[in-house]
Amino acid sequence: MVLMNRFIFLICLQFIFLTSCSENEKSTPEKVSANELYQVKYAVAFSFLKSKNEEVILKVSDPNNPKLVWQYSLASDKPKEGCQPLPYSPKRVSALSSTHIGMMKALNLTNKIAAISSKSYWCDLEQTEKELLQKIYELGDGGESNVEQFLTAKTDLVIHAGFDPSSPILKKLSQANIPVLMNYDWKETHPLGRAEWIKVFGFIFGMEEEANALFNEIEDAYLKAIQNVAKETFFKTVLVGTMYGDIFNAPAGESYMAKLMKDAGANYVYGQTEGVGSLNISLESLISNNSATEIWLNAAATNIKQILQINNKFSHLSSVSNRKVFSYYHDVNCFWEQSAISPHLVIQDIVNIISDTKFVKGHFYKRLN
Numbered sequence: 001m002v003l004m005n006r007f008i009f010l011i012c013l014q015f016i017f018l019t020s021c022s023e024n025e026k027s028t029p030e031k032v033s034a035n036e037l038y039q040v041k042y043a044v045a046f047s048f049l050k051s052k053n054e055e056v057i058l059k060v061s062d063p064n065n066p067k068l069v070w071q072y073s074l075a076s077d078k079p080k081e082g083c084q085p086l087p088y089s090p091k092r093v094s095a096l097s098s099t100h101i102g103m104m105k106a107l108n109l110t111n112k113i114a115a116i117s118s119k120s121y122w123c124d125l126e127q128t129e130k131e132l133l134q135k136i137y138e139l140g141d142g143g144e145s146n147v148e149q150f151l152t153a154k155t156d157l158v159i160h161a162g163f164d165p166s167s168p169i170l171k172k173l174s175q176a177n178i179p180v181l182m183n184y185d186w187k188e189t190h191p192l193g194r195a196e197w198i199k200v201f202g203f204i205f206g207m208e209e210e211a212n213a214l215f216n217e218i219e220d221a222y223l224k225a226i227q228n229v230a231k232e233t234f235f236k237t238v239l240v241g242t243m244y245g246d247i248f249n250a251p252a253g254e255s256y257m258a259k260l261m262k263d264a265g266a267n268y269v270y271g272q273t274e275g276v277g278s279l280n281i282s283l284e285s286l287i288s289n290n291s292a293t294e295i296w297l298n299a300a301a302t303n304i305k306q307i308l309q310i311n312n313k314f315s316h317l318s319s320v321s322n323r324k325v326f327s328y329y330h331d332v333n334c335f336w337e338q339s340a341i342s343p344h345l346v347i348q349d350i351v352n353i354i355s356d357t358k359f360v361k362g363h364f365y366k367r368l369n
Contacts, residue, residue, distance in 0.1 A: 006338050040323050042193035042232060046182035046200055058203055064276075068165055070182050074204070086179050087208045088219040094139065096148055097161040098123075098333070099185050099340040106341045107210060115153040120204075123127040123334035135195050157204070158223040159183050162285050189256050191263070191343035192219055192292050198332045198341060222345035225351055229265035237293045238266040238355045239286075239319060241278075241309055242300035248281040252329040257298075260343075264350040271295055276315075283313060292318050295353065296325045326353050 024282070029260075038048035040055055049057045055073065062068035073083035080083070092114035095101050098121055104113055109128060115137035117123070122133055137153040147169065150158065155178055162182040175179050181204070185197040195218050202211025241250035242256055251257035252275035262270035269290060270279055296319035301307045304325065307314050314320050328335035339346050349362035360367050 005027045028145065037212055038195045038199075040142075040196060040199070042190045043185075043199075044193060045187055045195040046197065047301040048203070056203070058086075058200065060182050060184065060200075062162065062165075062184055068162075072181065084179065086181060086204060088204075091202070092154050092156050094137075094155045096139070096159060097183065097186070098337040100159045100161075100183060101195075102337040102339075102341045104196050105337075106198060106214060107201055107205065107207055108140060109201070109205060112205075114155055115150065118345055121333050121336070123337040147176050147178070150178055151176065157181060161186060177186055185340055187276075189254060189259055191256060191260055191347065192202050192222055193218075194256065195222075195343050218344050219340070222347055224342060226263045226265075230349060231302075235265070235267045236295055237318075238268050238354070239290050239293045239296045240270075240298050241281075242298055243283070246283060248283060248286045249278040251282055252277055254281050255289060260347060260350055264347055264354055266295075266350065266354050283311060287313055287316050291316055291318075294322075294324055296328070297350070297353070297365070299323075299325050299327045299368065300329055301368060302330045303328060307368070323367065323369065326359070326365045327368060328364045328365050328366070331364070339364060 006023065038050075040047050041073055045063050046058065046060045049059055049071070049254055054253065058072040060070045060072070062363060071083045072086045074086055074088045082365055091112060093104070093112050094115040095104060096117050101113065101116060103124070104110060113132075113136055117139055119133055124130060124133075139149055139153075150173065158178060158180045160180050160182055160297045162184055165182070170180060170207055181200075183197065183200070185194050187318050188194040188197070191318075196215055198218075199208070199212045199366060202208045239250070240261065241248055243249075248268050253273040255278075256277045258268055258271055273279060296317065300305055301310065304320060304323065307320060307325065316331075319325055342348075345363035349365040352362055353359050353365060359365075
C-alpha cells in the first residue's frame with residue numbers, strides 16, 4: 001500500500017509538471033522542426049519541445065505508460081515552473097545503466113562518470129579507462145543504495161533507467177536536491193531509436209552538434225549495412241534467445257531484437273508473434289519446433305559444451321550439431337555497454353552471420369566451438 005501511494009504521488013506530480021510547464025507559456029510547446037539539432041527520427045521515448053521564447057525543453061516518457069511523462073529544462077537561473085531543472089553540462093554523473101556509460105564514452109565524457117552500479121559490468125576498451133575506473137564509486141546493482149553514497153560521489157546528476165518510477169531512492173534523491181534524468185532507451189524497439197538517445201546526452205552536455213554528427217554516421221552505417229539485404233535471398237531460419245531455468249526466453253516479434261532480425265534479412269522463427277517483450281517457451285516446444293532451424297543467436301554460453309551442460313537435449317537442434325551457434329557472451333559487458341550506441345556494428349555482425357558460412361568473429365558476435 002505504501003509503494004502504491006508513492007507511485008500515485010509520483011504520477012500526480014509528473015502530471016502537474018507537464019501541465020504547469022505548458023500553461024506557464026500560455027500555450028502547449030511545439031516540437032522543434034526548424035532546427036535540425038533537435039529533430040528526432042526514430043526514438044519514441046523522448047522528444048524536444050520549444051517554448052515561446054525558443055527555449056528547448058526535453059520531454060521523456062515511458063512508451064508503455066503514457067501517464068509517466070517528465071519535462072526537463074536546462075535553465076539554471078530561472079527554470080520554468082513545472083519543468084524539472086537539470087544542471088547544464090554536469091561535472092559528476094551517476095550513470096546507473098551500461099548503455100548510459102556507452103553513450104558517455106561515445107562523446108568522450110568518461111571523465112564525468114562519478115558513480116556506476118557495479119564496476120564488474122564495465123567494458124574495458126582502453127588501458128586509460130582502468131585508471132579512471134579506480135576513481136569511480138560503486139552504488140550497487142540498480143543504484144538502490146542509500147542517498148549518502150550519491151552525496152559521497154558528489155553527484156550533480158543521476159541518469160536512471162526508470163525500471164521502477166516508485167523506487168524509494170528517487171524520492172530520497174529529490175529530497176537531497178540531486179536531479180534525476182529518466183532514460184528509457186531500453187524501451188525503444190527500433191535499433192536506431194536506441195542509438196538516437198545520444199542526442200539527449202548531447203543536449204545535457206551542450207554537445208548537440210557532436211551528438212548529431214555521431215548519430216548521422218551511425219544511421220548511415222546502419223542503413224548501408226541493410227541496403228543490400230533486400231537484393232539478397234538469405235532466408236536463413238534463426239532462433240534467438242537463451243534458457244533461464246526451465247524456460248527459453250525469446251524476443252517477441254515486435255521487439256528490438258526481432259527488428260534487427262528483419263532488417264538483416266533473417267527468417268526469425270518467432271518473428272510473427274505479438275509484443276515487445278520476451279516469449280516464455282518450454283524446452284519441449286523449443287526442441288520440437290526448432291530441430292531444423294539453421295542458426296541460433298544469443299545463447300548464454302561461450303562454447304557448445306556449455307550449451308549441452310545447460311541441457312543435453314539441445315543436441316537435437318540442427319544449429320548445435322552443425323556448430324551454427326553465435327553469441328556475444330564471451331564479451332557480454334561490451335555488448336550491453338556498446339550495442340545501443342553501435343547498432344550499425346550489431347547489424348553488420350548479424351548480416352554477416354546469415355550470409356557468410358565462414359563467419360567466425362565480428363564486432364560483438366562469435367561462433368561457438
